[in-house]
Amino acid sequence: MEDVWQIFCDGSALPNPGRMAAGVLILAPDGRETRISQLLPGHGSNNEAELRALLLALQTALSLGADCIALHSDSRVVIDELSGTAARPYPGLPTVFALVNETLARFDSATLRWVPAHRNLIADNLARSALGLPARPA
Numbered sequence: 001m002e003d004v005w006q007i008f009c010d011g012s013a014l015p016n017p018g019r020m021a022a023g024v025l026i027l028a029p030d031g032r033e034t035r036i037s038q039l040l041p042g043h044g045s046n047n048e049a050e051l052r053a054l055l056l057a058l059q060t061a062l063s064l065g066a067d068c069i070a071l072h073s074d075s076r077v078v079i080d081e082l083s084g085t086a087a088r089p090y091p092g093l094p095t096v097f098a099l100v101n102e103t104l105a106r107f108d109s110a111t112l113r114w115v116p117a118h119r120n121l122i123a124d125n126l127a128r129s130a131l132g133l134p135a136r137p138a
Helices: 046-063 076-083 094-104 121-130
Strands: 005-014 018-027 033-044 068-073 109-114
Touching: 005 033, 005 046, 005 121, 018 046, 018 121, 033 046, 033 121, 046 068, 046 076, 046 094, 046 121, 076 094, 076 109
Parallel strands: 005 068, 068 109
Antiparallel strands: 005 018, 018 033
């Protein structure tokens, strides 16, 4: 049975569009935990921040040695687009979507799961922290 790395990511933009930040929580199968809270370059929308946070999470997981991942995000736009289930293609950021798909292909297995925001609270608060915002209560 394969060891699956659990990845939670979230992006925020303040205002929307505005400064962007990423929050990432990576849980290795052996219990190691990696947290990232960082501003992203440039200005963009919340959807761009979500996508760039996901890319950061994937790149970090690869650098840590992950080969099988379960990625969790509360962005339906991003998950539906990457899963091929979007009602209509997301028109923005084709270059970043292509880079995310190329990065996903480097894993032996990768599942993408939408989760409600309250189940992604750690990643959300990491993104908020990078923007200087207070944490949301649990």
